[in-house]
Amino acid sequence: MMRRYGSLVYSALLLTLLTACDHEPPPVKFGESGEGYAKKIDFARLEHDLPLTPADLMKITPANLEEATQEQLDQIYARLSAGPIPDGPYQGQAFFPKGSSGRARFAEIIGGGLKGLVVDLKTAKLEHVAEAVWKGKVFDRSHRILRNRINDLAILKPLLGPDVATIQKLDVDGKDTWLLFPAKLYCGQSLLDGRRESIIIDYAFTDDLSGYREKPDALAGRDGFEIRDEIRMIRPGFYLGRAYMKRVFVLNFTLSNPAVAEKDSGAFRTSGNLQEDCWVGSQRTTAMAK
């Protein structure tokens, strides 16, 4: 049991080792930052000195974001604005924080040697299992709600309760995907960067939504893990997100919809203009800066 408890602790901490690969982080400029919190460049200064242009934003991809350190991801996120609240299905990809060494941040804290390696392996396992199950989110912009796309119910079976057949389904690209864990959408505070709002995906009060199932949806809610996500738009059809559990940052994720990207990226590339549904603050926004 203690081994399982240990596994759970690792799982709850949600840290992992990203598999080795040859990719580089996004080819955009980053501000100089040291190792400790006090040596990170202030976001307002970063954005003033190194705003991201539409051309910069077009270079960012889900794959190269996965190669970025957490500091690089934070610097990108802070130079984005919320953009429009998305609509329709989005593919999801999640990745855990990496420290300056390129390893999972928790493994860095634990240090080198066997312990760190064990942490790397445990978190990598979690990431791969989860990747096979969670496929993204489906936004209902007009009602300001979303649901998560689950591809494999078997693994959630102990938490689903009865009447599994009543779980909502959606056909995405010819494949069935189950819709669970509803959340509300609104414009609200970023827990990383207060200078402008983010789109908040909030699981706290979802029991009044139609189709809500206490099992398992309550696990994400106010009596559960208190999950709260926030997203900002990189470019049309492509968002960078941050996920929090009990207000503690846990991991990053991307959401993408190729059809929206195809439709709207051309105009964005040339003008940098985008629809803003949320408060953009008083510092000039990224994409429109230059």
Added chain:
Amino acid sequence: MKHVMIAIGIMLYVGLVGIVNGKDTAGPPAMVLKEDSPGFRYGGGNLTDSERAGAEIWFKATAGNERFFTYVYPQRFGVMVDWYRVLGTNIREQRFNRWGLINDPDCCKPGDPNCPAKSDDETYGFDYCPGDDVLLSYVGMDGYQDPACEFKDAVLAHNDPHGPTDQRQSACDLRFGTSTGAMGVRKFPNPRFNKEQWLTVNKGRLGTWAGYNERGKPADATQPMRSRITDGSIEPPFLVGISCGSCHIAFNPLSPPKNPAHPKWENLSGTVGNQYSRFSQILGSGMDPRTIEYQVFAHARPGIVDTSAIPNDQINNPGTINALINLTKRPTHPHVVTKWRPAKQCPAGSDGRQCWCEPGREGKCWERGQKEGSVHQILKGGEDSIGAFEAIQRVYFNIGSCSEESWVNHLTDMRQLDPAQRGFGQTPFDIGQARRDCPQFRAIEDRLANIFDFLASARPSDLYKARGLKDIRDLVEQLDKEFGPGSVDRGKVLFAKTCARCHSSQSEPFGNRDVRELSKDPKEPGMRIDWLGNDKLTPVTEVGTHQARALHSNHMAGHVWEEYGSETLRAKPLDPNIKEPSDGGRGYYRNISLLSVWAHAPFMHNNAIGPELCGGPEDEHYNPPYADEKHMERLANPPACWPFDPTVEGRFKLYKASMEDLLNPGKRVPKITRFNRDVVIKLFPKLSDGNIQRYLDAAIVLPSDTPSSRIGNFRHKEFANDLILSKVDFGKLEAKYVARYGPERGKTVAATIRDKGKDLITDPKKLLVVGAELREVYSNSLMLREDDGHRFGEDLSDKDKHALIAFLATL
């Protein structure tokens, strides 16, 4: 079991990844409400143009903090204000007793005779106030023009550094909104308000928060209840912000109201400071008392508030709102100051972080540099030390203005335990960035001279005037009658001998000084030449009062208010008698003014010396702090609290009782603010799988009666990181504590941390015990007793003590 574990991981992964305008032509004739703007009735027409402008800003301007209190505070910090509970028109009669707030004389309760609003549905449950005929029609809509746009600016001063052309930021950015019915608390229409949603949430009523603020029971009964105020998808009808006046406006000691629930303008003072205000409780009014935030911060006694609670320096240190009197006679002190100063131009190619000109303006520039000058020392420890204007402006940031643009990114996130990540600790607020990016900053900055002029216009509240006497001689006669013949004269001698070295701004010898002498300058009517305090800094261990406030760290290098502290402040020597961290200029208290001291009891920076005040016997906020002398545990039968009494005789009675406590420290009953509920902190939720649940059930229980400062002062982040370090690099941990305490103690401390860490792995529930055992290592302030110290005068005879009490009442 494996499935459950994986499912939880996936679970995490999934998640991670009608307005009415209040007009009714039927019924009694509509009440004629006074114009709120541009007319402004404070001061009774006796203020200069600049003072009037400054007063109006002080009373009304939020400088945009309504977004802070509506969005930032609940969402980023997770702390809720239940504005309806505080401001609902249904409690207008009790608002002063419950919350210490002062009702706006120009507002009315819907449905009352002559009130234009007939139903609280028309006002969404709030009072009806001047300007609401327009404001209410914009709830749920864009396009509202703030009344500040109509603000009548004072004539630009001839010596304005950026004149002679008027280049001030638009007055619209002062952000007035309209009154909520409580002085200094302002409301703005929320364009995001959804009427249908509001009706659904609130059981079909517009004029109530019955559903919005109703606290639902959690699945786990040990956990706090939560209301929909925490649900960011619901937008309330109003954004609520506060002006500086929310804390500083008080009943005028010279002309208190007959009924505190129905004051008139002549009963108000904008500078005395509201000694009854309960902003600590207001700012936690939406929280279940079984939360750590409530128990640490919301028990502050009336009239004090921990202004560093939000930027949190992990020092629990609520303090009073200072009375502002005879400001121009307040002593200044030499300081080396690095700050921005007005300039006409910047050198070509200069770095915008050193010199900056506002775009679209002609020669409106600012240059940053270091100079020596004579400045006021402001705040309890003199921390604001770069100039009075800057200190005034910082008040606006403290109450949330420019919070999103310039402040919150510099604050500590109490949950961020990784020192490599943003939010682990504070970083310095950047004044230049705030000026550049926040228009509300510029709107206030461009009018600081007006605010200063208003604050400088305040004069002492003489007791003889309050009693309606002809002059001071009549008062002396009354006091001598009460305290014994010749008491006042004897008290004057004692004052010169025992008090004046700190509480006079004149120089020695004090024996022949007239501390009540008036300035002969016709431009300074009613101004005393003696500020009755030298405003110098005294080591806290010398004065002996509760030391937490003196250990305030926000002005240290690298901390949030670094740019508001002078180099001289930070270079002050350490007090060797302080055990806790006290570097960076900490460890001192200013010698405060005794002007009108009769009106400002209880005493000390934390209002702890003197009777405890409350709103009456049913006061839900009163948490008796009294402790027994021997064990310092909660006293079973504490003295009763004194109900708020702003009358002249009520203030005088409180003054006398507080002076008795001050001069008789041996008779004081110790005070320690404590939790009055158990707080249970669980890291994991209750799951349906009972087998795994028992492993997740570990909880940290902070029991009722825990001293609030024990928790508020504990550096939990350092503790957590040391526990990790003890496992992964013990040598580094040992080196850290050897450097701090020397070889012998340092090695012992490091070994203790390592051993206690092992204990915690075996039994996580021991966390609190382990933390207590290591308190001396991790506490920012160890002192518990709040009413200790300032024993000066305790050796006087009873007769002399009474003489001193009589004399001080004449000041």
